[in-house]
Amino acid sequence: MFIQSVSSQAKRLASRFARHDGGNIAITFAVALVPLLGFVGAAVDYSRANAARSAMQAALDSAALMVSKDLSANPTMSATDVTNKATAYFNSLYTNTSAGQITVTASYTTNTKDGSTVTVNGAGAVATDFMKMVGFPQLGISSGSTTTWGSTRMRVAMALDVTGSMGLGSGKLEAMQLAAKNLIDTLSANSRMTEDLYISIIPFAQMVNVGASNKNATWLKWDEYGSCSYSYYDTKAECQAANKTWNASSNKNAWNGCVTDRDQPYDTTNEAPSGTARYPAYQYNACPSAILGMTTAYGANNVKTLKDKIDALSANGGTNQPIGMAWAWRTLQIGNDPFPAPAKDSNYKYTDAIILLSDGENTKNRWDGDGQHSSPAVDARQKLLCDNIKAELVDGKRKTAIYTIQVNTDGGPDFAVLKYCADSGNFFATTTASGIATAFTAIGNSLNKLRVAR
Template sequence: MFIQSILSQAKRIASRFARHDGGNIAMTFAVALVPLLGFVGAAVDYSRANAARSAMQAALDSAALMVSKDLSANPTMSATDVTDKAKAYFNALYTNTNAGQITVTASYTTNTKDGSTVTVNGSGAVATDFMKMVGLPQLGIGSGSTTTWGSTRMRVAMALDVTGSMGMGTGKLKAMQDAATGLIKTLSANSRMTEDTYISIIPFAQMVNVGASNKNATWLKWDEYGSCSYPYYDTKAECQAAGQTWNASSNKNAWNGCVTDRDQPYDTTNEAPSGTARYPAYQYNACPSAILGMTSAYGADNVKTLTGKIDALSANGGTNQPIGMAWAWRTLQIGSDPFPAPAKDSNYKYTDALIILSDGMNTKDRWYGDGANWSTLVDDRQKLLCANIKKLNPVTNKQDTVIYTIQVNTGGDPESAVLKSCADPGNFFPTSTNAGIADAFKAIGNSLNALRVSK
């Protein structure tokens, strides 16, 4: 009876165990654990591979940029040297150890209409910790970086202040000459052919010099040419307003090449010179050296012409920034007198840039100022001029000319609001030291020679 009771209980317990499915959870979990661990392990391996690939890409980008700079200085570098330099730069920059040895190759294409290019590629493999259990002992990684330069040609107009305050033993004129020469050489070093970079130089004071050899040019007018009975007055309007006699002159042979501001509103526009929009000849005693129109920066002879113009600058006269900017803008114009810029090739992109350096506030133009003190009325003309330069091209809906401005403020003047507002964002360079002039020109050179990276 006792045995039968035990057997009966055992049957009931067995029957309950057969009907109970709670233990299946453990069995299911045990079965699912293997692929679950596989997915987690794969995520870890892929994460390590992605980190290695990201580090590789960053190192390839930097290596491509560095090699391109070397090629800018030495475009005849051999293919072996290009690859060796790329490997050296990459190895110095790549710090991720997951991929072990990376194979680096490089290729270089010289200047075409699309520019010069250097391509640096890298490939390697990351050993797996988990995926090797399912037959994947490693994950391959690879990437590349291409740097292109020279596909954008440049036209650069440099308006340089040569007023009296730039001289007088201050060292500013020499610092400007050295810095401007450095920019010319930098732009020249990155030119591969005559058409790549053109530079014009516009020395300005109260007026500019267009060259006495242009005395018979149709774009000149002579109603401001002459002298006042009282020499203190520079312009016809000033002379007559002071009750003095204006003595008109017809002797063009005595003209020193100077012109004053165009009649308003043409002083702030880029109208072709005809009728009242022509340039008024004037006999200004402090006439700066003549404008040099667009000149190629390619080749030693052209560089010598450009730097020779810079070296010959001297300082004298009052400050009229608008006339310097207006003439810089004029030299950027294609096929239009005076100083027409060369035609542009439709197969290339172009950047037109205007750089103006001045060490003081505006003191005198044709109508306003006394030549010694700051004139906000001259500033107002400059604001109108800058607004016109910055107008969007109706065809491209973009600004045609990039503006850089430099204020050399060694005399404690206030910050030039007009120079700051004229500059495009990030392109205003104020300096209170002569050494800062070089820094400003270097920054502008880096901006103009900015390389673009494509992946």
Template structure:
């Protein structure tokens, strides 16, 4: 082969090699492999750290809530920290987390309530990011539980009618009510955090614990009205003598102070308004009583089946449970009068004059209404629909005033659910229906948990 030809072929090959850029891919990949591994590995490492951080947050949240149940103003910082560590260690199961440190602080003041802050920090060794100079990643979380900025005032309005004597209902009610009282005592860190009133009701309520025959907010001019029907007579209601005389063939029996056991009936609207719901300024509202308007006063009645007396708001837990034990079943059912007096017991006006409220705190007012049957009698009627209509209006007014209402229907006879009980509840989760006496305790326990949560600020 001529030398010129060989030379030309060599020169052509060199030219092609010089112009060939295919090898740059390998060179560039070799240069980029390190940061690529760093980014991919970093995503994996951060995913592991994020899982550990999420688990830490959940453990700290639970530990903070548990400490808030235990903490007292007499506990030292070391004792609070020890509890935090113990609770956290039982909940956090991530051995790959290193150098875990948990701290807890507890503060308490009259104006700001109580607060527990639990913080946690840790680090985790990396598998990939150490290649680019990050052998560990630090992470942390914190949880705050506050309580005591909201105070509770709860009225327990409890059916004491004759039907509660069957199927073990009264016994179950007493057990459940006392358990709720214990729950509320636990929720109260200091005296006054939680107040409870107890309002036993039948057709009437008993105010002998706060009144006597000379009490100014009572009225004594109402009596029993009957209409003669030939050989028999029918009850027309508890009303004034003049209203009774407007009924043909009527007779009227006055209420006497002698032998009065403390019972009062529904407040007085005119009989027409009371039956038609055209107006109801007194029996379904909490208009303050006024000596110049007798209809704002509370009618005393000689009622033979008077329930045990109302206990006004108190945080004397023993007295509360003793009152529950004193309840006895007798008489007819008027849920509305129980509701009315439960609402009254929460207000700073006659007849109860509830304890003054501190402007530094929020106040949640709640009524728990338990009954085992339909309404059967109020001041003027034995019609279920008529009495229910009064109660609906009363519940509307109470809810509009900011009262939270829980209702419990005990239906051991498998009757239809009471529409007025579910209507009165502040929401579907505030209404409880049970067909067994045992269900009373379940309902009260759920309500107790709900009320306790209202004490948590964040």
């Protein structure tokens, strides 16, 4: 009986133990705690590794930029020197100590059609605190940074209206000068060498000034140089049409450097100046300051030269936008006088651009207009000129981008000819002098995008 009682009691206890679930939560938690701690530990280790990698990436980016500047100044630097410089720059910038020693390597490619490239890579490892317990004593980290420069070089011709209406206490001339200088700063900030960016400045009114020092240049002709017996008439054609006497002059020493429009059709083409395609010298009393041909915007001294030219502008005379645009186009031409642009390197891509700013409608050129009222005939010459600029192709693509700015402080309509000449999205109209800065900023942003995309 006793044995049976003990046996029965044991069976009852076993049955109760099997049915009892009061301790399951503790057991489940104990079982789950190990992987939970593992996940938390892994997250901590990965967080440390990610922080180290982020710090490494930032240091690599800065090191690549600094090496690119060194290579711009010394493109023949050896591969060993490139890596040594990259390592030195990286070590001075990398402050995260989790990864210990980072191995840095660098490579340099120069003078391809996509520009010059330097790539800086880094690799290292972060010791783990938790994951080492499951067989991962460290986490490897690596990254790289590539800097490319000179992929697209740029030539920018700025035709700036300096007619009388830009002055007269309007504040327009001063606003234009400041905005143009800011544009030079914006574009030159991305220059790494002399050839990266060239800028020309073409002040225009009814005529332009090519510099009196060029009086003996073969690209000038002198049949328009002189004065009318009746001073009201500016040109030989006007003088003779009014039955007045044109008095030719042979005294080149008195010439102030002004030229008028070329004989048609050369006023709308980029024909090299010879024969009747030469530039007619003229003694224009409101002659603006002289043209500055393509000048590199690399280096503080060159930037100062460009800005000094803009600071020296003054306002006088009537409006002839076509002559300003024609000369802007001329300064973009390579190897042909006057103001030949530097030769282009076939290893690089190029963006050519014309920026024309004006605050008044066309009123007078060599043949048409009275100097006071809008002249459709002058507009027609400008449209033909713009058509010819847009027709110039390189590798099947437009060679020259055109931007135009209308400073319309009088509240009149948009200048149809400026809208016609500008590429799509490149016409900017402002009704205030302060709006000139906004227009130039937008153009600077657009040019920088072209510089990367082309």
